[in-house]
Amino acid sequence: MTDTTVADLDREAVLRIARSAGLEAAGRAEEGFFVSGPEAEIRALRQLIRSVLSEGERDEELIDVLLQDIEPTVMGPEHMLQLRMQAEARKAFLQEVALLDSAGVGELLGSKARNTSAMASRLKREGKLFAVTHRGVDLYPADQIVDGAPSPAIPEILGAFSSDSPWALALWLNAPSAWLEGEKPLRVLAADPDRVVHAARKSTEPNRF
DSSP states (O other): OEEEEEOSSOHHHHHHHHHHTTOEEEEETTTEEEEEEOHHHHHHHHHHHHHHHHHHHHHHHHHHHHTTTOOOOOOOHHHHHHHHHHHHHHHHHHHHSOEEOHHHHHHHTTOOSSSTHHHHHHHHHTTSSOOEEETTEEEEEGGGEETTEEOTTHHHHHHHTTTSOHHHHHHHHTSOOGGGTTOOHHHHHTTOHHHHHHHHHHHTOTTOO
């Protein structure tokens, strides 16, 4: 019988190989361990480990060759700053705007259906309401429902932002607009929907700057 120390390898893998070969392995894998058994079997284990490592190295080399023309996407500081600003704007929207889930929309609109969420989903699909998704849940700004019905301005606003994401529209609705004398579109929507539609169209014109 002989003992040998196995180090600088994938230790968990070596433990499994040794034990499957009927050898005794002692010690903790994260610190190193001893493998005990007949010398011939120890030599065979060493050869098997070398073979596994060589195969792994060859695989890594082949993968490197296959990826040599791929340029990694490295986010620079400007990109990270933009992402942080986006996150802060979304946080403000979620905290400042009164939001309804699908069931809340159904209740506010007086749905009599057993599934009160169905009405919100249908109106969203028809372009009469819009929602943002947060943690997998659709959230609808309550201010787009005026006098118990979806604001008639919503389809036209959605049309103006048709090439943008729901979050882009949401952030615009919650930001002061120069076309509304510094007011936030959501705050003006109930009282003057036509002005908000006009502001949405002006804000999304290709040469608006």
